[in-house]
Amino acid sequence: MKMGAERICMPSPSVETFVDAVKETALANKRWVPPPGKGSLYIRPLLMGTGAVLGFAPAPDYTFLVYCSPVGNYFKGTFASLDLTIEDELHRATPGGAGGVKSITNYAPVLKGISKAKHEGYSEVLYLDSVHKKYIEEVSCCNIFVIKGNVISTPAASGTILEGITRKSIMEIASDQGYQVEERAIAVDELEDAGEVFCTGTAVGVAPVGTITYQGKR
Known part of the structure; x- marks a missing residue:
């Protein structure tokens, strides 16, 4: 705050x-x-x-x-996985903006995208960076993690994503458990080879991702 x-x-x-x-x-x-x-x-x-x-x-x-x-649970179903859709036209934050702070400025930009996604049957929207439009950044209401082998990666906090408390806790716990934790730019193409993807947030907790749809391809 x-x-x-x-x-x-x-x-x-x-x-x-x-x-x-x-x-x-x-x-x-x-x-x-x-x-x-x-x-x-x-x-x-x-x-x-x-x-x-x-x-x-x-x-x-x-x-x-x-x-x-x-x-209750933020998303429907106690252990239900999320169906995400990637938005590559609308952006929730831009460099130099207020995407990294917890304020109303963080949520107003995603209302149009999430409304469209819900109408199409998706759980949430995953946004790309506004400069290159190829690096994943954040879901509308939570952070995202990608697992491949023993490596857990999450988008780097560069002013356009929230540095969530749950995100920080997951990184610390994963590191203590022997995982290699990375904060870095994650290209959207890397999701195809991911072993697992999950989201984190205060209200969300830890939510597994079941499917990700990008440009019509699931």
Whole structure:
């Protein structure tokens, strides 16, 4: 939140305020925590501009709040694999933009692509880089990993993807388990030879990918 707030000229709460707010919210709603294996209590901190302003400028006041809700699996089916489609015309982020920060600017650009994909029966959209249009970057709401042998690769954090907490945890755990973990540019063609592909995110958890469709080819 601190990094994102700085990028879009917003003051951020202190670490102590943030942690206390999350703890208090979780404890106040502990009765809503689903039974083991049935879901989780999703906690979402939010920082928004408020106050009397109409012009194009930072808001005069800001509100920090935390809310939560019991949720089931993000995608349908407890262990269902995802069917991804690769979008090569629309882009969720560009170099120098705000694709690397957790803000509304990260989600508005993907609404058109995900709406089209859902209509066509896909679970999610995998986006390519906006410069070369050949390197995979991120799914609409989560990071992506590619496994080949003992090597686990994920797109490098170069300002156009979110450096997710779950992504970081997976990289650390995989490395501790003896896997070779790489952060690098991954060409879309490499997906054909991948042994396994999966997505990660706070809401998603770890979700396996079953199929990937690119330019009409699955």
